[in-house]
Amino acid sequence: MNPAAPFLPVLILIALASVVAVAILALSGWLLPKLKPNNPQDAKLLPFECGVPPVQEGARHRYSVKFYLVAMLFILFDVEAAFLLPWAVTYKAHAWTFWAMLSFMATLLVGFIYAWGKGALDWER
Amino acid sequence: METLASLLHTSPATAWMAVKVLMAFGLIMGIAPPLTWAERRGSAMIQDRIGPNRAALFGKIRILGLVQALADGVKFFFKEDLVPPHANKRLFWLAPLLAFVPAMLGFAVIPMGRSFLSGGTEYHLSLLDPGNGMGMLFPMAVGAMAVYGILVAAWSSNNKWAILGGMRASAQMVSYEVGLSLAVIAIFMVTGGYDPHEIVKAQQGTFLGVLPNWYVFRQPFGFLVFFVCMFAEANRLPFDFAEGESEIVAGFHIEYGSMKFALIGLAEYGHILGASALITTMYLGGWGIPFVADHGQIPVIVTFLVFLTKVIALCLVFIWVRWTLPRFRYDQLMNLGWKKLLPISMANLLYFAYRMRG
């Protein structure tokens, strides 16, 4: 609608969703608590662990490095996809780019096979 | 359109934009609560139970218990809104917002019906007009944002179950996004663009004489990958490792209650709707009626209803699958994502690229 910002409707939608969410949170978390039951007790305020007292203080301990590996692999393939996107839209008109794309993808395929062989894609171990 | 615009004292373009924004938002907010009811009734049907059917307006209007959704909403508002003292207060408040906002953008670029002419200008039934340069990449980017609501909710709760659930859910979403984007690229490649209007146009007519010209038939393996990945992205069973009752109780939203929980729940159903809209547009012909090649004479409202029917049918498939399949084990999930779906979508892409080469 506006040549200055064709994506303006999306911004308005984001703003609308944020306003609604903030209104709901404020109503339920700040305004209504003056009316509704509010009865904090020691046991209720403990972190929930299947009904038994927490075994270890806090929860922010070290978690498995496997999550890091997954995120790292994801980024690499995400970057690959980001580079393939412009290729995909012009491929119909420029079919000769097939081999250029294939060599790009083949290099990453080597990496994929390496990661597979090294067991980086296995969750166990 | 002009009359509406003059009533509002704005230009037709602005009035139409307001209509579209309200439609995109209202569709999700309007369908999500009945969907929670459909989920409970559907699960009851599948498990041979009755499910919620008692709630009634003024003691009379029952509509098969649909009013239950309304009652749930009221109940959520009047539940104790607890912020646990061990939580990180600010982020604990922020997380429902981070979960809710991306989920509401599901319909942002999806064309919900045929474009039409009125008073010499063309109006499009999608929030962004064609040729905006973002196209179908926008829902993909927004889908990637859904991770943050989960991660922030998990971390701020400072609860072991929450953090475990959040880590597992986000690692899963991230893993399945890879196969998803390669499947989508194959569609863009065949269409020659990523504008949703073009993609819908490219799916009109018939394929092989007997099938609708939908990408679901032209790229069945791409569809398979996309469909499965959408379940993972929406954190639905069989991939609901965010929750996993038997292991981590409720996962990342374990410490949440009241409307904060309801926002996270609404976000989940928003993602289901968004995923259904995406599948509809990419693989099931969008607002197109099967076998019809030229939609010029068909009323706009019919195309809109066709789109809505497809979306809601897919939502019901989401529910059906949830109550039919058991949950995966986490290593099986990672295996499926990285060792099966990713190679399949790569092969799918390379096959169609090879067929199109010069």
Added chain:
Amino acid sequence: MENLLISLAQNLFPIFGLLAVGGAALMVASRQAVHSVLGFLFAMLCVAGCFLTLEAEFLGIAQLLVYAGGIVVLFLFVVMLVELTKYKEKDIFQKQTKVALLAVAGGLLVVGGALRNALFGPAAKEALTLRPEITNGAVLGNAQAVSRGLFADFLLPFEILSIILLVALVGAVVLAKTERV
């Protein structure tokens, strides 16, 4: 109302720019690592918004997909994976004030040098346009122009890039897999 919208639409670039700077400031200033990452995320989103207002839609979306959707997730993972309760975050993250100040000064010099024509010289819009013939060819869409750059003009760097990605992949696997045998 409508005038407000239009003036808003015309001034989106400075709005996004200021918000991005605000997010970056939050990232630097906050004591909690997770808050920093969220500040970074906000800055990245606003930078994507800046790209969108400059009609570089593809770049904006790539920014969302790769940075906001991928790299910040990795940062958040790393921050969440490390056990921070044992140490003060100050001791881990804020040891390098002097080095950081030096680096910022150096970075400012480089950026200032690169932009000196645009900032101090005769203010010509072309000074900031890398390849005018692409932007002037009005027919090309954004992604098409990027594609031309990648597959026609800069094919060799593009192919080398795949090797960089490969190295990163191998590095990640080696690092994460040899730690626990």
